[in-house]
Amino acid sequence: MKQFRNFFIRLLPILAIIGPGIISGSVDNDAGGITTYSVVGANFGYTMLWALFLTTFSLAVTQEVGARMGLITGKGLASLIREKFGIKWTTFIMAVLMIANLGTIAAEFAGIAAALDIFGISKLISIPILAIVIYFMVVKGSFKKLEKIFLVASAFYLVYIISAFISHPDWGLGIKSLVVPSFSLNKTYIITLIALIGTTITPWGQFFIQDYVVDKKLSKEDIQVERGDVFFGSFLTNFISFFIILACAATIFAHGKSIIDAKDAALALEPLAGKFASALFAFGLLNASIFGAALVPVSTSYVITEAFGFESGLNFSFKDAPQFYGLFAFLLIVGAFFVLLPFMPLLTILVISQAVNAILLLPILIFVFILSNDKKLLGNYANNKFVNIILLITFIAIAVSSIVYFFSLFLG
Amino acid sequence: MIYLSQLLGRTVYFQKKPFGKIIDLAVFTNRPQPPISKIEIKRDKKKITISPHAVRIINNHIELSTPNIPLLPYDHKDFYLAEDLLDKQVIDMDGRRLVRVNDVVLDNTEELKVAGIEIGFYGVLHRLGLSLIPLKPRIIPWQFIEAFDYQTGNVQIKLTQSKLNSLHPSELADILEDVGIKERLGIVAALDANKAARAIEETDNQTQISILEELPVSGFKEVLTKMHTAELADILNYLNPLKNQEIQEALGVEKANRVKKLLSFSEDTAGGLMHPTFLSFDSVKTVKETLKALSYHDFSPETIMVTNGGGKLVGTLKTKDIIHADQLSILKDIVKDRQFVYPDRDTHSIFKLFTEYNLRALPVVDKEKKPVGIIIIDDLLKRIEEQNQQNEAI
Numbered sequence: 001m002k003q004f005r006n007f008f009i010r011l012l013p014i015l016a017i018i019g020p021g022i023i024s025g026s027v028d029n030d031a032g033g034i035t036t037y038s039v040v041g042a043n044f045g046y047t048m049l050w051a052l053f054l055t056t057f058s059l060a061v062t063q064e065v066g067a068r069m070g071l072i073t074g075k076g077l078a079s080l081i082r083e084k085f086g087i088k089w090t091t092f093i094m095a096v097l098m099i100a101n102l103g104t105i106a107a108e109f110a111g112i113a114a115a116l117d118i119f120g121i122s123k124l125i126s127i128p129i130l131a132i133v134i135y136f137m138v139v140k141g142s143f144k145k146l147e148k149i150f151l152v153a154s155a156f157y158l159v160y161i162i163s164a165f166i167s168h169p170d171w172g173l174g175i176k177s178l179v180v181p182s183f184s185l186n187k188t189y190i191i192t193l194i195a196l197i198g199t200t201i202t203p204w205g206q207f208f209i210q211d212y213v214v215d216k217k218l219s220k221e222d223i224q225v226e227r228g229d230v231f232f233g234s235f236l237t238n239f240i241s242f243f244i245i246l247a248c249a250a251t252i253f254a255h256g257k258s259i260i261d262a263k264d265a266a267l268a269l270e271p272l273a274g275k276f277a278s279a280l281f282a283f284g285l286l287n288a289s290i291f292g293a294a295l296v297p298v299s300t301s302y303v304i305t306e307a308f309g310f311e312s313g314l315n316f317s318f319k320d321a322p323q324f325y326g327l328f329a330f331l332l333i334v335g336a337f338f339v340l341l342p343f344m345p346l347l348t349i350l351v352i353s354q355a356v357n358a359i360l361l362l363p364i365l366i367f368v369f370i371l372s373n374d375k376k377l378l379g380n381y382a383n384n385k386f387v388n389i390i391l392l393i394t395f396i397a398i399a400v401s402s403i404v405y406f407f408s409l410f411l412g
Numbered sequence: 413m414i415y416l417s418q419l420l421g422r423t424v425y426f427q428k429k430p431f432g433k434i435i436d437l438a439v440f441t442n443r444p445q446p447p448i449s450k451i452e453i454k455r456d457k458k459k460i461t462i463s464p465h466a467v468r469i470i471n472n473h474i475e476l477s478t479p480n481i482p483l484l485p486y487d488h489k490d491f492y493l494a495e496d497l498l499d500k501q502v503i504d505m506d507g508r509r510l511v512r513v514n515d516v517v518l519d520n521t522e523e524l525k526v527a528g529i530e531i532g533f534y535g536v537l538h539r540l541g542l543s544l545i546p547l548k549p550r551i552i553p554w555q556f557i558e559a560f561d562y563q564t565g566n567v568q569i570k571l572t573q574s575k576l577n578s579l580h581p582s583e584l585a586d587i588l589e590d591v592g593i594k595e596r597l598g599i600v601a602a603l604d605a606n607k608a609a610r611a612i613e614e615t616d617n618q619t620q621i622s623i624l625e626e627l628p629v630s631g632f633k634e635v636l637t638k639m640h641t642a643e644l645a646d647i648l649n650y651l652n653p654l655k656n657q658e659i660q661e662a663l664g665v666e667k668a669n670r671v672k673k674l675l676s677f678s679e680d681t682a683g684g685l686m687h688p689t690f691l692s693f694d695s696v697k698t699v700k701e702t703l704k705a706l707s708y709h710d711f712s713p714e715t716i717m718v719t720n721g722g723g724k725l726v727g728t729l730k731t732k733d734i735i736h737a738d739q740l741s742i743l744k745d746i747v748k749d750r751q752f753v754y755p756d757r758d759t760h761s762i763f764k765l766f767t768e769y770n771l772r773a774l775p776v777v778d779k780e781k782k783p784v785g786i787i788i789i790d791d792l793l794k795r796i797e798e799q800n801q802q803n804e805a806i
Binding site: 082 | 498499500501511512513514531533536539540562563589591592593594595596616618619621622625626651652655
């Protein structure tokens with residue numbers, strides 16, 4: 001009977017005691033995140049730090065809006081869209097979410113492949129095996145127990161902070177680049193910039209934060225605490241991202257090299273780990289990738305099946321919730337399949353999927369904007385001007401860079 | 413049989429010319445199969461509400477039957493099928509769970525009325541215009557659902573009394589944990605005070621906090637006073653201090669004092685576990701007298717306390733043992749269980765006492781050995797469940 005309740009808290013029991021800060025910090029820097037930030041630093045030096053600085057505000061605001069809607073209504077984003085806009089729009093948004101998340105899942109598997117490739121394991125072996133392992137890990141409930149290990153292991157990101165310090169980056173330029181924007185019409189620059197936004201603010205994260213707050217049964221009373229938590233989480237995420245970019249800029253970029261293959265990103269850890277850099281990087285990437293490859297498909301299945309009113313959640317047997325388990329398996333298989341395609345370089349999957357996420361965030365932002373301004377729904381807790389301005393700027397920034405990118409494709 | 417989604421957005425014709433588009437239907441909710449009371453039509457960007465008797469549906473063609481349309485006033489208190497029911501969650505009274513309304517089934521044999529709701533994949537595909545796969549609709553008759561008002565979250569009370577009261581508190585608790593905040597309060601408001609109190613007690617700690625935090629104290633005094641003191645004390649600690657005080661004031665001096673006393677004990681001690689309500693009898697009473705006294709109480713505990721002349725604890729007796737005992741024997745001669753604890757005893761050692769002596773209940777006494785409360789095995793089970801959840805989370 002306890003079908004819907006506490007899905008995320010049951011899946012990730014740690015959510016019951018700590019704020020979303022650390023969770024979103026480590027989940028956000030998943031396989032696509034590490035790689036994209038690495039590429040940003042390694043191939044473009046300090047020149048995109050300003051964008052990272054700005055996305056921190058966008059991330060904080062979009063997460064705050066999601067948390068606030070959850071707090072006031074007690075309903076997830078999919079539920080709110082369904083109840084206000086009906087089934088057709090819901091289907092559209094669910095399709096958008098599914099495509100975005102398929103991209104993310106493919107990126108997680110690409111991360112697994114890249115990490116194990118460093119240890120000499122072919123993706124033809126690693127991917128099918130891990131897809132099956134992850135399926136059973138989640139379905140049989142062992143994911144819940146292993147979750148702490150994954151989170152502890154994500155302390156791995158701290159090595160980037162150390163590595164950044166050891167490699168003597170140009171601190172002055174680094175800090176200056178945070179606030180002084182620079183732009184290039186080079187199409188690789190633009191797509192990487194879009195990927196940088198897309199790996200920070202994701203459709204997945206927008207649904208996750210709201211469901212999280214709903215699961216935790218937080219109410220108006222908690223709004224200040226929750227705000228602080230969300231802001232801290234956003235800061236923490238990008239604080240780590242800053243050091244990943246800095247470490248890569250001070251090593252790979254400074255030596256005139258670039259990341260051509262995903263495993264090249266390990267070079268950033270050389271000042272710290274020397275010849276163990278590759279192994280250390282592989283370990284961190286593998287941990288983040290497996291965690292994401294389990295969490296993203298299962299939460300996607302949950303959101304989608306719930307939006308359509310099907311039995312949803314791991315407390316059901318396969319027989320009682322065939323759509324939920326079917327979709328979960330489908331997402332895993334398709335995500336893994338992308339990585340096995342011979343003509344798909346891992347680096348492309350890892351970075352492009354993040355750019356796709358950014359573009360697919362646009363329609364979701366429209367719905368978030370309308371709902372969070374709905375006074376009937378939120379009363380006095382509807383958006384203020386400041387929040388709306390940041391949402392609008394975020395929307396315009398993604399839209400304009402996407403349009404510029406498509407033009408740059410045609411103009412060569 | 414026709415689906416609501418087939419009517420919404422459809423053009424209504426008058427003398428073969430388009431008159432307007434149907435945007436919603438209101439119903440008389442207090443009938444077993446509620447007939448449509450109003451039809452909301454969009455005409456020239458304006459919404460007008462007309463009587464269903466002015467409209468005829470013949471073979472997929474919707475036509476106004478009369479030129480002088482009786483306009484009805486729009487009333488936001490009406491229950492509208494698209495606004496309040498379609499795509500929303502409702503309680504399936506038969507399955508005792510929340511379901512989402514994928515479509516509304518209408519019966520148009522005589523007058524247009526609601527037959528039920530569709531909750532399956534069929535409804536989703538049908539509304540998307542993709543009814544390619546032959547699927548069976550999953551329909552729940554209207555009598556078996558409880559719907560909410562979308563704006564207020566109030567439960568639509570059908571007939572005289574909410575059928576929600578027929579659900580078991582633990583089933584209600586599951587539903588309370590799943591619905592949105594407004595609907596949660598709507599359910600509590602629709603229940604009898606006693607049922608509401610039991611249902612709230614059955615929900616998990618976070619839901620309890622959320623409900624008490626949001627509940628307007630003035631309107632729900634009775635629910636609050638019906639809640640067990642021990643449960644209230646558990647929740648109040650987590651509330652906003654102002655709300656906590658407001659609730660204590662609403663409880664009345666006597667109950668508030670008992671709650672305060674419990675609040676002063678740590679949750680992990682006998683004081684935090686115990687119920688302050690119990691029955692005690694003088695040890696020189698006979699079984700016959702005790703049984704008679706028990707029959708006068710509407711509170712029928714499994715275990716009673718036996719005290720001596722000074723009010724000090726002698727021991728406990730299970731009511732079922734008293735029934736089987738010799739009518740003329742006196743209580744102190746048949747007392748078997750003599751274990752007790754002081755309020756500061758930690759929960760861990762209480763667990764041990766219960767398992768060691770196979771206890772069902774354990775008295776808690778003050779320094780003078782006068783009983784102040786009783787721990788029942790149910791409280792321990794609940795505490796173990798809570799601890800398990802916490803352990804999982806660390």
